[in-house]
Amino acid sequence: MATQIIGSTVKRREDPRLITGNGTYTDNMTLPRMAYLTILRSPHAHARIKKIDASKARAMPGVLAVYTGNDLKNGGVNPIPVGWVLPDIKIGPHYPLALDTARYTGDGIAAVVAIDRFTAQDALDLIDVDYEPLPVVVNAEKATQPGAPQLHPEAANNIAFYWKIGGGDVERALAEADGVIKQRLINQRLIPNAIEPRAALADYQPATGQLTLYNTNQNPHIIRLLLALVLGQPEHKLRIASPDVGGGFGSKIYLYADEVIACFASKQLGRPVKWTEERTENYKATIHGRDHVSDVQIAYKKDGTITGLKVKTYANQGAYLSVFAPLVPTFLYGPMLQGPYTIPNVFVEVYGTNTNTTPVDAYRGAGRPEATYLLERMVDLVALELKMDPADVRRKNIIPPFLNGVYQTCMAYAYDSGDYAGNLERALTNAGYVELRKQQAEARKQGKVVGIGISTYTEITGAAPAQVAASLGAAAALVESALVRVFPLGKVQVMTGSHAHGQGHETTFAQIVADQLGLEVEDVEVVHGDTDRIPYGAGTYGSRSQAVGGAAIYVATQRVIEKGKKLAAHMLEAAEADLVFEDGKYSVKGVPSKAVKFTDVALEAYWPRKVPADVELGLEATAVFNPSNFTFPDGTHVAMVEVDPDTGKVTITKYVCVDDVGKVINPMIVEGQIHGGIVQGVGQALWEGAVYDDNGQLLSGSMMDYALPIASYFPKFETSRNETPSPVNPLGAKGAGEAGTVASTAAVANAVMDALKPFGVKHIDMPLTSEKVWRAMNGKL
Amino acid sequence: MIPPRFEYHAATSVMEAVGVLGQHKDAKILAGGHSILPAMKLRLAQPATLVDIGRIKELSRIIADANGTTIGAMTTHAMIAASNDIRQRLPALSKAAELIGDQQVRNRGTIGGSIAHADPAADYPAVLLALGAEMHAIQITGSRTIRASDFFVDLMTTALKSNELLVDVRIPALAPRSGSAYVKFPQPASRFALVGVCACVTLDDKGVCAKASIGITGACASARRATATESALLGKKLDAAIIQAAAAQAASGMDCLSDIHASAEYRAHLVTVMTARAIQAAVARVM
Amino acid sequence: MALKIQGNILVDAPRDRVWKLLFDPQVLIAMANKIPGVEVERLAQIADDQYDGAATIGVAMIKGKYQGTITVLEKHAPEFVKFRGDGKSGGNWASGDMALTLAEQDGKTQMQYEGTGNVGGMLASVGQRLIDSVGKHLIEHGTRALAEELAAQSKK
């Protein structure tokens, strides 16, 4: 192939089915005799369940069954396990339906299975539950205080885990600093809002004992593993298929109670059972993200050098520990607090606490947006204190280029490659930073309230090097597998354990294979999301698919080429060592005319004519890729905002960014990921926030009250890339899925704070709603 | 997502609709459905009967004559926003319609449905109050006309009786040398009005304010006039300082709503800001 | 979602009379039915200090059928009483307490009320912007109705 397929824009192969309405989302599927499941959720955030009277619901025509927590427990259903077990972690058991206590307003109390959706919904109204309300706590810090309501007897003071990490000597740094700034920062709770609500369709075949679960999920093999443990269903008789999935953003990683109940019901009733989440239900029963309260101290020298950072964080875990929840505010957060800077002394301690709220787990960025926001706000506060330009404070502290090496932070991680300083300068140049500052000065003279914000970041992606992950507490291996299977006529199927739900893997993974084998992208079919078709997998989250999943495909493809070479040697009657593979042909070095096409080798592999009997036939290879390190994308985002001085309303007027996500397979797709990431991050800065009242009622319970970003809230983004290949995988890829989100929140928050500088405002917590900004401007905080 | 059960009647005439309405306890009118269906899907509203008036053609019309404009209850927001007659004669109403929800909601939601529901954050009530609209309601025994100032009674409560059907809205033509404008500060999620203000001013030939009416929505349990501001404008040349001073009184005496999007204090402040902007825009429109 | 309620009303009836009527289910039913959007299905005394009932409560089309109890928490005749009410309707619940202080005033009764209310379930999660107003609406009409009803009953 003359043109490189890797690195070029190829239109997505997913799109024809999706633009014509032919996607197969879980709720689109219908099976014969399918019944419908609905779940009654507690209207109380904390209550003792005194009595459940389901007799009227059971008597309703069309109702097949009503289950309670004890029905499931007596039926052998185990609590949902936690997949990231930290030392000394305290786990309050999470039964799919509450046994005697409801601990948040999404907690399932009873489940109805009926012959149609209407009946299943109507029957919920007929279940009479006698609750005794208990005191409620929703705040992560308050939950740890004496006298706070207790959620689980296992976790004293509601502390599910305490975790700390540090490097250098932060106390000494604080003591010896020219200045120390203390600030409390709140990273508010977010609701992921994949536009497709979750759904599950369980199909148990009593005759064979086979259970299939179709569901909205990012990692079917993890679900199979967990579901096998929860249900006692043997893995080899359990198939998880996640067809088209309408967005995940982390919220579809976990095993949820609802799909366990659907499986249990299908086994009990011997017929398919479907559950489809409603949006109001999604807001309560699907995980939330972020929700940190942090007390921060930053130590600096007069010249702007940052010498130390000390952080204490209360990370709200919600009512139960979700599958990966303990990972997020620890390893994905704490060690990333050094960020892209040379800060030599960092210490962080984290209290993961249970509260009467929806469980919190990984949501786009997971830990890194929290770390980046915290650090970038503090850097700006240093600039404010020293009356320095925020860009100059960043220049002073940013890690110098380490293009071919590694940079060891003062904590656990060694960054893989990068030109952080170069990307900062590129972004400032692209934004016309000097000119923007002049415009700002001019605008201020005219009474306008204008701000410029910078966010410089590095984040951690590509989970995970298995040994590192295990040492950090992973209960599930996060390596990735691939099977590349060549058919006799030269077409190829790739089975990957990664799962795409918008990321375009069916295109980019095909590009990797086509590029190497000298085929057209159309000749390669990517199969994902089905445990019966794919050898194994760990799924898609944490921007890992290209760096781990893509790398596995790359290695498997190389193995196919090597295997083919043995066959080609016989076909060409040449020594294997003399053969080269280029442009889809094996040829003898220096004798290009003596060649055999890859497709001919494929045919020979299955229908041998020249190959001796002792050579292994077939042409497929499996690889499991276990990277040597994580990957660390980085970049700088610059935002400009204008604030309406009368109302406090913030408008983004300019947005410029430079991101280094390593080697790019498909620039169009990477750019799309960055766009989406930016909008999601800005959503947190300006509008989004889950609001609970003191009773644990979620007041922002629908899209009417939870403000999601819409098109008219944004200008056109000016994005660009800088590619520093990662040395930890053969593709040189890092991760692109979360970078935009990691960076944009702080860029916009800093811009708003910069706009408010003339009003003497140093910090306000997100979301920076019109009212909050107006209050800040008018001294009414 | 699944509403509770109800009886459904598709009325083909106004008289049929009010007949059904009068006969059934707990019957509600179904116009575009964009207020009642979401409430029913959440099972917060459970009417026993819905009377669908969507098939009554004469309820979906805009008639402009020399004295005013009549808008049928089933006229959609999109029809109002797209009407040249309304844009030219009643730009405030045109703008209010254009700012409701989104295109799909405007294509389906109706003026009658919106005002009969009387959501405290709905846009139209501010405009109808400021423009002195009249609502025409029919029941089986006759019909009556209700002035906007009498129509919006309280939170989601209008002067309509349970057996009455709102059939149209009549808005008198603006006097010569009048201007009207609607300005809205939307709630970022639902884009309902946190505060919406409609100002209508008439200037005499010396440029002095001869008449001013200001309707405010979103701020309180139901839309209302800003009478103190109106008085402060009368007899004055409406320069920026006068407008500012008058608008500063717009929230006086108001018991403003408070929710997770805006405190009562902030709403009251927005009332003054949006009122000033609405008056300015209305003055700018005076021919 | 929590509501705070306080205010006072003047009842055109002597305090002793008001005190007695306050605990009469029939008076309470008549009072409640005067509130727009409230329709009492039943209310009965089931113990010394406890009532059990059912009512449709709401504003305009947003309404639900609630079942619940009213419990007298504290009582100092004839000047102070504190009630607690709990009700549920489908996936929604409401609870609250209200303290009434009664004072004689020229043969009439000055009744001071203070309380808090809480709402949960779907109502709280999708109706937050209306709860405050609905609460105010019910209290405003409720106290007025109570004063009227007590005065009327006392004259019988």
Next chain:
Amino acid sequence: MAQLQITVNGVAYQHEVEPRLLLAQYLRDVLGLTGTNIGCDTSQCGACTVLLDGVAVKSCTVLALQANGSQVTTIEALKTNGNYHPLQQAFWDNHGLQCGFCTSGMILTAVDLLKRNPNPTEEEIRRGIEGNICRCTGYQNIVKAIQAAAAQMR
């Protein structure tokens, strides 16, 4: 139950339906036209947008019976004679979708938008799709796709 007569994508249907059946549910569950997705309960997300008598509506906030006697067009009917509608083509060409869940509604809203305004500015496009929430794309490529389709259709 009540009689529903409706034409969907040019095909006339007659069904007995419960009055409370929503148009979106009728399309998906009764007709099997699952290209129309349901993303919220409260008419914000726009995933369920279809054309009802030619204009874009949120089919989860319309009773099937309200569409009695009407013509409905869903995403499944946009591709004609093997050719993609210019908006479908433009969404593909410009990477205007990622997970695809909002795409049907987004495209049908854009059909309505371009019918009313064949030459929209970027701002008009951004305002025109306010009733459609996309959590993946950040909207930039959707706007680009609609601009490209508008140019193609003019």
